[in-house]
Amino acid sequence: MTKAIMIQGTGSNVGKSMIVAGLIRACVKRGLNVRPFKPQNMSNNAAVTEDGGEIGRAQALQARAAGVPPHTDMNPILLKPQSATGAQVIVQGQIAGHQEAAAFGRNKSALMPAVLQSFQRLAAGCDLIIIEGAGSPAETNLRSGDIANMGFAGAAQVPVVLMGDIDRGGVIAQIVGTQAVLDSTDNALVCGFAVNKFRGDRSLFDAGRDDIVARTGWPSLGVIPWFDAAHRLPAEDVMDLPARARSKGAGCVIAVPRLPRISNFDDLDPLAAEPGVDLRIIMPGQPLPADADLILLVGSKATIADLAALRAEGWDIDIAAHTRRGGQVLGLCGGYQMLGKTIADPDGIEGEPGTVTGLGHLDIHTVMAPIKHLSLKTGVHPESGTELSGYEIHIGETSGPDTERAWLRFDGKPEGATSKDGLVRGCYMHGLFNADAFRAVFLSQLGAGSQLNFEAGVEDALDALALHMERYFDIDQLLALAKEV
Structure with missing residues (x-):
């Protein structure tokens, strides 16, 4: 019996990739056989897989968290931007052509069979799949034919946990506003929420967390503090680079x-x-x-x-x-x-x-x-x-x-x-x-000198992230909410 649950975000770069990696490593430490899955990714930071294809680097890191080799089924659709309006389309690891954004928007639903095929193959060999969404389900202009967020969740009938980012401000509006713009069918897929990147005394947000619960009816799975060792994990988003490479002033x-x-x-x-x-x-x-x-x-x-x-x-x-x-x-x-x-x-x-x-x-x-x-x-x-x-x-x-x-x-x-x-x-x-x-x-x-063990540092950071998730995220509730697929 394989169960699955999906982490979607109120926007891009809210920390979904890292949270999924941490949850996977935590569940592996609990003795579960876990796989990552992201139906559609957009990134030029790709990883090569043993089966001869390419996937988003975040899914490669999540596979590492799971203790398994990366596989093309973990990210069946990868969009690699080549211009302001067009991207190379990778399907199950291989180039399927180039499409302008407007054409992809019209045609993306045709890729759903490949997405579901990859998902079902993964499900055949594990206990749990933790799925990562892309961008935000609140982008209602992208809902028609969606394969990345609620479109996939509905097709695969998997429950969704919505992740907000308090560091960018307005997290109550992020989560409550997402519920407001989703239709009733999509809202019914959401089984809870969590808040990421909190800094300081978490008790100061208790009233905010409770307000979200009261307004949405969704349970809270956690308010997750900022993870200080995040810079030790490989970055997927180019927007993360300047902060990670902040000048040390010497060397x-x-x-x-x-x-x-x-x-x-x-x-x-x-x-x-x-x-x-x-x-x-x-x-x-x-x-x-x-x-x-x-x-x-x-x-x-x-x-x-x-x-x-x-x-x-x-x-x-x-x-x-x-x-x-x-x-x-x-x-x-x-x-x-x-x-x-x-x-x-x-x-x-x-x-x-x-x-x-x-x-x-x-x-x-x-x-x-x-x-x-x-x-x-x-x-x-x-x-x-x-x-x-x-x-x-x-x-x-x-x-x-x-x-x-x-x-x-x-x-x-x-x-x-x-x-x-x-x-x-x-x-x-x-x-x-x-x-x-x-x-x-x-x-x-x-x-310059070097005494760094880089690969061991990544493993240590994943272990520390798993402990972070065990402490601040209700993993027992997450597993209870996951559904058989």
Whole structure:
């Protein structure tokens, strides 16, 4: 018998992903076999799964909380924004095409069978599924054909706990207002509420909690204090980056330009956690710092468009000045492609067909191709002999003289490129900095030390989050409210 329950939010970034991860780890500690599920996600921070697909990174973290490998069924629909109005559509881990927002809104209900199929496969092998919604069910303009929130809850007949965010203010109105705009059928699916991100004396909100109960008739499952160790868990939302990378004021300075379509920025998590690293996310309108030891260009969902944005900010000039001063530059995936001499897109995968000039710091050329490279890999950093594991998730083939100075080997093959002067490097592999030994070597070359065990820190944070949920969230009531599916 498998039961399921869904956590929906009064808005985006109310902490649903973290709360679900904490609940999953807490239930696993109680001896339950648990799986995460998110019907539809929108994120350019994706994880590669063992079954050869991709899902949102939040579901990968939730799978880790459950103690199981990530699987494409955990996030059957993933939208990866490529422009202001369009996104690549991933169905059960594989590219299903590109759609503009308006077209997706009209057609999304056709994806419900795939969503339910994945959900049912997950349900066949566990005790409990904890489901995460997307955005808010109060977005009534999106209700028709919905597959992410109440549309899914109704189709799968799973109960819903509504999560509010007191940190942004107005949490009573968030929750009561959501009930006011939902129709009676959707309201009947809601079985309770909780309040997240409380700071200070929780008893000061007792009257507010009771007012919500009186106005909605929904029971409270908890008022959850701010979780201080949240920064130790991988971030999914790019909006979380500036706070996580808040300048420490000392240490090795790594500057990361915040490009519009930044993707797979989980590469930054281990660096942000390093006490000796001053990781700075440089927002538009700001110059790249002259005191940077390293400029790091991370992944992009639209390399050519982000390259144009980089130039519009004048960051290309800053990077050139940085290398003239002897500063180092590293490009990962899309950032690697930008550092080359040209990027060709003959099939118009990212927009109009054509070729653009790259930053020219690496003697390489990239040709975009419709085949997407998706794989988990193991490798080595030959210079130090340290072992690596990572993942590849990109389109495009890169070649040129500087690839003969590959600085990594993955699955026995050379990977990456290095400039003649050794100041500029790039590669397609993500996840390099998760390896403690390699990260220590890399940072030592920038004059910084490392004594951090990153992966153990993530596990410790998940365990601490589980204890946090046991203390402040009524998990017994949650399990009682969950229904058989």
